[in-house]
Amino acid sequence: MAEHGALSVARRDDALEGLAAALIRHADDFARAVAQDFGHRSTHETKLADLYPVVAGLRHARKHFRRWMKPRRRPIRMMFQIASGRIHYQPLGIVGIISPWNYPVQLALSPLAGALAAGNRIMIKPSELTPHTSALLARVLGEVFDESEAAVVEGGADVARSFARLPFDHLFFTGSTAVGRDVMKAASENLVPVTLELGGKSPAIVAPDYPLPEAAERIAVGKLFNAGQTCIAPDYVLVAREHEAAFVRAFRDAAGRLYPTLAANPDYTAIISERHRERLRGLVADAEAKGAVLHAINPAGERLDPAAGKLEPVVLTGMSADAAVLQEEIFGPVLPVVSYGTLEEAIGFVNDRPHPLALYLFSRDRGLVKRVLDRTSSGGVAVNETLLHCVQEELPFGGVGASGMGSYHGEAGFRTFSHARSVFRRGRVNGAGMTKPPYGRRVERMLSFLLR
Known part of the structure; x- marks a missing residue:
């Protein structure tokens, strides 16, 4: 070539x-x-x-x-x-x-x-x-x-x-x-x-001022598109402690509206291979073994045929900090929800981990948004939305760090x-000749002027 x-x-x-x-x-x-x-x-x-x-x-x-x-x-x-x-x-x-x-x-x-x-x-x-x-x-x-x-x-x-x-x-x-x-x-x-x-673990931070149903629906869209097999999918959600239960309900409701059925639903995508399905099941099992509460999302109560390759969406709460689901990129329809007491705690949780490819923030408070943007680092950011920053041709797309x-x-x-x-083109008359040897008083005066 x-x-x-x-x-x-x-x-x-x-x-x-x-x-x-x-x-x-x-x-x-x-x-x-x-x-x-x-x-x-x-x-x-x-x-x-x-x-x-x-x-x-x-x-x-x-x-x-x-x-x-x-x-x-x-x-x-x-x-x-x-x-x-x-x-x-x-x-x-x-x-x-x-x-x-x-x-x-x-x-x-x-x-x-x-x-x-x-x-x-x-x-x-x-x-x-x-x-x-x-x-x-x-x-x-x-x-x-x-x-x-x-x-x-x-x-x-x-x-x-x-x-x-x-x-x-x-x-x-x-x-x-x-x-x-x-x-x-x-x-x-x-x-x-x-x-x-x-890739990495792209967080979604839901600030206390933002309506939970709106945030839950937009996170559900971003998380469940391609059944979560997206490098910039929201990997986990940080939500105020007093709003955790309400967020889980809102997310389940939103997911149910997006995907009222799973098994025969042409809109709901399968997981690429049995190896990847086993890895996701292992993440969920490990989280449950370490104290997590599982909230399965299966609106029609269907039995999913393992041979068909689909996995039902799952929300996890109350995970141990050492659960694998909080350490590894998930890449599937599994959503850990982590509660925080103050925004500083949420920022600290993000900053304690490698820089993510994407960060999602839900807030209408401009001061709060600026504070989070100033205090965190990520490849890209979407405020009050998920995924859509990556399809803007005028915005560079890329990661930082890990x-x-x-x-x-x-x-x-x-x-x-x-x-x-770089192309430098000298004109017919040029001051660069003043810098050539033999050096003497002329160059000394010039240096005194340049380095004053």
Whole structure:
């Protein structure tokens, strides 16, 4: 791929729109492929979360990338005048993308939009847990791109490990923090720069002033979308101690309205594999063994067929601090609720843990909101809402600390996949000659002026 060089501006334009059109053309095919990989995946969730953000991102990039790539003027210090300074944005070269299973289209192609807008060539290694979607991705990209421009590499974990060790010009990984460490270590062998989009335990803080039914419904939407298999899903809720029982009731009511049935409900998604279901059951069992109270949500009282892959939503209260459900990222329809006495306690609870990928805060008190924003750190924040900050192309998306490094979406993605090249151009007359040897009184006077 490297010998072909950067993609031309005209080719970027054609490819960005061509891929958007191909995704729309194959929307139903993708919905079927993702559902086949999950056992059951809501068609609407696939189109809302896997296809729409990518199509919007591709078209946003197409509309703006010419402006993003224009050289930017930078001021030059007085003593070096007459001269000019500019930053030119160049494609890095070949970008590798390792994408996960939970949003197998979005998380493969959203970073591709930024890499493509910047003029790079791209290789994608999708998750082995979504083979039908991966095969379709390969076919659809083959309709739009020559293999030297963008290619999909299918295969298992051994292929992913080899992929991470390739000498890319940039490696982009979305997945767990544990695997992210391994990817970064592999990339370091070739000094490949990395962007890591990881996860962690994203809290939702419900302040005492905010109406509980509203907060509960918005948290339920964010938590149960894709059955909780979302890296920015609310992982746990912090609620005032006197409101804990009322919040649990409000959450159960909201979940019941969103999903009045579970077993045959086309809107309620299955858990990706039996291994992941067993892990979730283990988290719940561990919490109960350590004193937690379980509040199951099954409005129709159905028996869920284990072979169908769905798990009923569960709220947990009264957990021991050492319960695994408060230590590990959950990635499923299990919601721990932790009560606090004061807002300071809630802030302290968040700050005692690694920086999360997202933080959700429900309050109409601007002073309180500022206080929480000033005192906490997270990849992104949504106030009085969940999830929606990640589909705003004008807002960078990325983590901090254990939840990742680097960002993308919109212009941030273009910058991530570009080299900002400094260009200094000296004019015919220039004061820099005053700094060359032989040094003497002239330079002494100049330094006395500069360092005064």
